[in-house]
Amino acid sequence: MKKMLTTFVLLGCFSWSMAQQKQRPNIILIMVDDMGYSDIAPYGGEIQTPNLSRLAAEGLRLQEFYNNSICAPTRASLLTGQSNHKAGIGFFNVNLGLPAYQGYLNQESLTLAEVLKQAGYSTLMAGKWHVGDDSIYWPNQRGFDRFYGFIGGASNYFDIGSYTDKVPPVPLVENNRRFNLEPGRYLTDEIAGHAVTFLEEQSHTNKPFFLYVAYNAPHWPLQALPEDIAKYRGRYAIGWDSLRNERIARQKQLGLIKPDATIAPDPEVPSWESLTYDEKKLWEKKMEVYAAMIDRMDQGIGKILDKLKALKKDDNTLIVFISDNGAQGGFIPAGRKRQRSSGPIGTAGSYDYQEQSWAHVSNAPFRSYKASAYEGGISSPLVAWFPGHIKAGSIARGTAHLIDLAPTFYEIAGATYPATYHNVSTNPLQGVSLSPLFFSLREIDRATPLFWERAGNRAVRKGRWKLISSYPSKQWELFDIERDRGETNNLAAQQPQVVKELSAAYDVWAKDNNVVDYDRVKPVGPAGFAGPTGGSSPSPAGRKK
Template structure:
């Protein structure tokens, strides 16, 4: 009898120690903004009120040179797999263009962060915009997530029902119909709070992927948030771009010697309807403001639960601000649930201050994002800026390191593609990036290679350009004819990467057709 009791006590102690060990592992929260420009939050230059994100940066580390893939589906695929998008199967978007690198679905020889952490006893949670295959065999639950609330098919939804998009909302496997009080940014956060509380109650560390739709078009926001900014942008594009640029220099986001890229917007005084332009940017600002408010709600809950200190929060954007200029329902009130409008190239140029180009391009304006890393328990030197270049493929190996999780060699009999990126935590703690850090980019024929401080870049069907980003971060001084040896080396390395990843000339033709997938 005594022996039996001792065995029971030992087993209970072992169970308690196991639960304690699991709870000591950090929670991971990855927050992804959609189509947010580089300068659109306060800590990178904006006049938009983002006190919660600014506070995370101030009590964490802000990376000023994090790179994405310049478009939504490819970035999400790279983030979740730790691979270049072509390796993952998303060389373009979520449509099958007839080749493995462009099949628009995860390839059989890749695995997601959620699948790996799920095997390591993490509660895996996905909220918001998926856009990586909405069929059941490709949705979040099929790719390692235990809980999900959001829109498998994609974004473009704030109010419900939504105009202009065929979108359905799911709670795990159940199709749900939101009511008229629903706003996607708020709803995603509601379930982020609910699912994380559930994990805490169950003594499970959790990995949360919170993919907001904001501030992607259409411009739709709560009237109270819009009114906060209405009239604020009446001074025009040049005023706010210069104001953001000067603030960036004061904050140390860019060097004081940095030159602002050439303006790419209309003269404000030439506009017929300045009030409409002011309103469009006010709505866009309101969408970011509301996202920040909701991030504050999540942070407050984690603090109340005693989990904030041991939760790693990562925040960044899937691409730069867009140059899309559309208004599908011109009779609708701007910002309302019936409107479908984008803020246009002019304001996109302001969003991407101080850089050139936009979403889908591989110049800096399309591919660079701030990255906030916040972890009170694990980051001792806070409030720092890191100018070291990193890539979203670095997120996966970083999370593996933080959670003491091994990357598997095989999945369902398939040998997995090795991870591309590297753990960035040494950089978080103040170390320097390796001088030969290599990154490659391609989307719709726009191409780039960055190795160290040198960047080779081209717009589809145009000539290659070469820049020294250390001296010329805004890509103004093209050195292609002065540094031919460096340019040729980068071209060779890009071509080797392209061959290894299965890149095809753009437009990619499916079944030998000439139809370009937009």
């Protein structure tokens, strides 16, 4: 049955007065693209991210926050509080002929912007959309007052000023108007800059705001500014084996993983010392550029924080930072040719990407990569910051998911999630509010397990147990995540009753969310894939005259 109107009210989770509650908090949601669990400094990384380090030191980090393993399905759940299938993006942003796989957000699944706008919020977005290519499904048609960014799954970061097959222009949209990125601009800077502009413009209203900043960094192609690349010159000469060990040691020191945590190996990653000198130099450059892309993203967060302070809104704003999936692993052709670079790594002509050996470092200490339901594919850092309300320096287990952010935001905003919207009956929210976790560090009370399905990869998480099968195999594996988050010891044979219980729960969930066997809807050839592991190619659309 459809739920009646659900009103989220503040129930003592905050330590503020009634007068303060009348001044509803602003909300900033920041998501990066294809970044691993350990890439940023607060999660053990060596990349310079001082602004995220500040937010973590003054706020909360979760050890266990889950995404949907790949771009469009993650964004579907993030924006709606639904499973990606329930929202209409069970596979990707392509239409596979069923409502759960139509490739754009359905009308029954309301976006954060639609709900918060009805609650009196200004709704602002800068960055990557990727949940509906047709203009009738663009951000301004789904509740956002202001939008600047790109619609598809990937984009170049530079425009060289003249169209070529190898270096196409960068097509963008601002409030439904199409145009191209100006030559000499860097897209990561433009996303942050427009977020700052939107905040300045919004400050002349008397409304609270919701700002969604969806960076495409560090998603391929590897393109960065020379001054940022220079910061990391020589840093990665130690190689991926030593760097991974460094990060894991820091994660243990920080308390993000246990001292005896299981560490996932990858036998496909060669030892650094097995490479030739020239091979090492090529690989070093890849990671230098990847690090530079994350560095520049963090610089943009700094500009947003500076604007908040200048507007005197920094003491009444919740900021949540996450990644859409784990780092990119091996290249999966799926019937298409790999794009070739027409310039050195880091430049506008570069179509290289991080690749598996470095991604194994980015996802440390976990197993596997983007598009997988193993921990390396679905685990994200989460940093939450709200001065005076979130305890500084907190680290919590969490076991939270994308679907939990919508009810969290609606609760702190005092927003009502409607049973009908524009005469359409809405899908009830599927997650739980994280307010008790954020503001009181209480464990989440979750009545049902967490579930995943994407391209035949399936998983269930209930308490300490995680059930998983990796396509094309349909054989279930079982892991004790409390003891073995590296997923190194399959306990399915020893715990048949747990496998039976969780697989039965999965079947019920799959039916309720219109999930079908992947072999029934699997696209033939390159449909829905134009880049590594499902990322879309930078568009070759023609230049604006």
